[in-house]
Amino acid sequence: MLNKRNRIPPRRTFSKKDDSIKSRMTRILSSIKRTWIILTAAGTLLVAVLMQGPTILENSVKLPEEIESVWNKFSSWKGNDTEWTGIWSNAAEGFVDSADMKLSAIDLRFEIETSKGKLNGTVAARTICKIFPAWNFVLVSGNSSWNSASVEVFDFFAGKKQRLALLELERDGPVLTVRSIEDPGQLFPKESRLALHPEMEIEKEKEIRDAYCSAERVKNAEKK
Structure with a gap:
């Protein structure tokens, strides 16, 4: 008769239920990680807007003006070129x-x-x-x-x-x-x-x- 001390415990086997729990935990952790990255980026952007808000607004106003300036310059070139040619x-x-x-x-x-x-x-x-x-x-x-x-x-x-x-x-x-x-x-x-x-x-x-x-x-x- 074998001594109880020397008895080898049976190997544990994972059921399909265990695999499902493990997969779910992985997805939860991945979702938490993505959410954290998004929140960090949003926070950084918010700080930038608060600190540089006037400059950003000013540049957004200037952008159409600069596009118009480039177009006017192109139009002037085109008209001027025709007059000289x-x-x-x-x-x-x-x-x-x-x-x-x-x-x-x-x-x-x-x-x-x-x-x-x-x-x-x-x-x-x-x-x-x-x-x-x-x-x-x-x-x-x-x-x-x-x-x-x-x-x-x-x-x-x-x-x-x-x-x-x-x-x-x-x-x-x-x-x-x-x-x-x-x-x-x-x-x-x-x-x-x-x-x-x-x-x-x-x-x-x-x-x-x-x-x-x-x-x-x-x-x-x-x-x-």
Whole structure:
């Protein structure tokens, strides 16, 4: 007969009921943890609102104003870009009041494209043709500030950029006043007035541009 002291107690087995209780306790603890995190975050937010309330309200008011400011700036850029973009020369065909424009009697031609106030394009002049007969135009680039702009006239020589002149442009509707600021080669007059072409026929304009210095090229070839 076995002694009661040496008797091994039977192994306890968990029933399905025990597993259900354990699972329920796990879910309760998890729910308490989530609730605590939410309450902590809400408390932190409440403290921030109480401490920074005026600033938050002020920023919420400013936000629509800033969006409106950005939109207005974009609209201004878009409208301004349209006014600058085009071909400017002393040819005033299409304008009824061309005599009142008082355009300069100089063969000068700008082709400008503008995006967000940034001007890029070309300029052609007979003085440039005489120095560089192989080219029909040189490059221009600059920035506009509504009705005025500062542009650099340049091109590349042996792969290196070289400034030829610095010009100030002032736009008054369809009339553009060009002022020479820096012009060591005397390529441009001190001041000239040009008009925006009211209508551009692409093929015709391309022919004019591609043949701009053709007369100077013929003369240069005859000298050789």
